[in-house]
Amino acid sequence: MNKVPLTLHPGAWWFFGLGILIGTSQVANPLLNLVTIAALSFVVALRRPLGRFGNPFVTSLKVGVVLIALRLLLAVAFGARTSGVVLVRLPEIVLPDWLAGVCLGGPVTSTLLVQAFCLGLSLATVLAIFGACSTLAPPERLLQSLPRAMYEVGLSLAIALAFLPELVASAQALKAARRLRGRPTNGIAGLRGTFVPILEGALERSITLAASMDARGFGRTSREGKRLIAQVVALCGLGAIICGGAGLLAGASPTLLWAVLLVVGTVGLVVALHLRSAVLLRTAFEEQVFTLRSLMVGMLGAFGGIGLLVAGHLHPGVLDVPAPGAWPLATPLSLAALFGIVVAGLVAPKVTS
């Protein structure tokens, strides 16, 4: 008997990620950010579904390092003059009047570098959260748990996502092939002439995929007529929402009319979705239940994020870039909040492969 492995609802990890993001987006303290990344690494190492779709977390860390380097470089080149220990004095270029406020070169101070590093690191942390989420719960899995009526939308997104690794693979194959023909494989010259074959390959593959899906009954409906009705209702609903929303935002009177339009449009959309799922034959093999564990993992993320905010409220400054010359500090509460990440990793079930 084949048993489907015990897994979390894919949404759980994404709720978890969003929760942490609430707090982390406010954090510039490098100590806290490094602890966050370390905790995420622990969770990923512990609960990664084995051997699927590479490891976006590692990629996100690499991109993070590049971001920090870029940030430092920009700070050195265009950084505002700040006080602090001058490390190097670069030749300063005087810019014309119409570029007032922008400096090029000049003294590079320790404060400038620390500030740039901290801000770069907080960006890298946000990126690492997304990387961790897509490793722990591949986005295509998340899309699969969309409501039935939105299945087609989810599927087109999933195919688009699946194309990225495909493109990388075909680019690598082409690079090897260029070497076989004695052509340069690097630089601009190496890029030339690979673009069209890659796109051709991708297009061909998408047609094969469409044919394969169709042959296995994709898009089979029970009643053709209702499908049209559903589309018309959805379109009208969307129109009403746009008009109502625009009216409300613009503050045009009568406000009541716009509000009613907004409500009617929303109802229309819901009805359309319902009609659509009645027409589709499709059933789902895997029931994705939002279990208690899924709820706990999601809540732990929110706990972490909100905990950080509270810590920042109680001890102003703990989330910020440390003062010049001072070491970054962490309060027990902020560390406890981040410990929530580790706990989430322990709570989540082990993914068997």
Add this chain to the structure above:
Amino acid sequence: MIVFDEVTFTYDGASAPVFGSTSLELGEGGLHLVVGATGSGKSTLLGLCNGHVPHFTGGFVEGKVTVDGKSIEHARPRDFAEFVGMVRQNPRSSFVADTVAHELVYAMENLGWSRAAMRTRLDEILEQLQLGDLANRPLNQLSGGQAQRVAIGAALAAKPRLLILDEPTSGLDIDTAQGVLNLLVNTVTNDGLTVVLSEHRLERVVGLAQQVVVVDRGVVHTGEPSTMMAMSPVVPPIIDLARCQGFAPLPLTVDAARVHRAVLMERLQSHQPEVPRVQREEVVAEVDDVTISYLGRCAIKNVTVTLHRGEVVALVGPNGAGKSTLLGLLSGLAVPTSGSVRVDGDAPTTLRPMQLVKRVGLIPQDPGLVLYGTSVERECSEADHDAGREPGTTALWFRRFQPEVDVVRHPRDLSEGQRLCLALAVIMATAPPLILLDEPTCGLDNAAKEHLGDVLTGLAREGTSVVVATHDVEFMAEIADRIIVLSNGSVVADGPARLVISRGDAPAPQIFELTSPEPWLTTGEVLAALARQP
């Protein structure tokens, strides 16, 4: 079950129809084999059986194709989903899901099966296709044979009554291919399923078929296997021999041909197969005690091979034995973990691309990968430019390989065989002393294979060293002077082709199966010997 009523099919923009006023009826049950040369319209014929043609390919259908009583004119492939299961060439490109289980249930999901029914059926399919322990395996981690079994399982899952397969065993090694075919035969006998399949390597399937459909230059014939094989433009070696020798009734398999063995062997008694002499003097490439380990697994281990000028070497062994890795090693794409590789005196990984291609040329399994031009003409002139040769060098090679191809055509529009020859011409522009080919016969029909064999042996006699990695036993027997057998990354046999085959280290071609222990390998050499008789 499938009825073609006076069907003429023409692709958009084509001047002539693929086949004209064809009437044919495939009844329920049994295995129906579709036979024909490359480009004869086999795939088109199969595609018409669920409306894939013309709904996805375009084209114009005259007459009427009826499947399960429904005309394909109005019904789309999805409307046949519960009746027809379709397995197309290259199973990997048809996968829609992420894991084996999700791929297998896909059709059932679309057809609205209940969850309980899906689960039961999934278990049945996993067991039937021996995929039990792979249910949660990601699809991109499957071997070739596993991928093919999953593709067949996915097509069978929603219990269709008709299964259509387009070359299901191309690209699979001998044992794996046999496994897939046995499975199909079992499904036909146990479940009463109707199977329609096309296949280039007829020797594998012709003995199993109930009915054969021959597609030959726009005309379709149907009939019993033996009558069809008597007239088919493509036949396996044993039937070729039987036809030339007038064996009657026509044997379809080696076993059936054994009744004629005694007479044949008597006539061959005073003869020896003619073996071309190969001078093994000048060394072109040396692989010395090379191991490549990757993530703790050895792709090849302690391999030592020396290649000489002017010999044709066949590299055989099951999927994953390390054939492609060895080719990669010789062409500088794979880096040895230990040991050394020398091609024409230098280690290939240290050479710049331009220097490398003057020493070794590799044609990957998909020759299209090394072609970028928008026409044959431009491809050739670019290759001249890349190689720093006089304009016209590549074109000259190509004309030698394929004298009749229109040079303004796009490489994509050429047949598999023609495209391979174009890639070969491009590689030969730099006149490397060593050329490597990875599975060149996938998708080639017998005529194209024979032509490629002639081209390669021709190049070898002029002094080029040729290495061909292949699963195709008959092709191996036709061209190889020497056979290297790889298994699990190690060389298990290396020697003159006839010796390696007669010792049973390499798989035996049909003619050897018949004549063994006498070392005859191909129909050609048997017929040549018989013709020499007074």
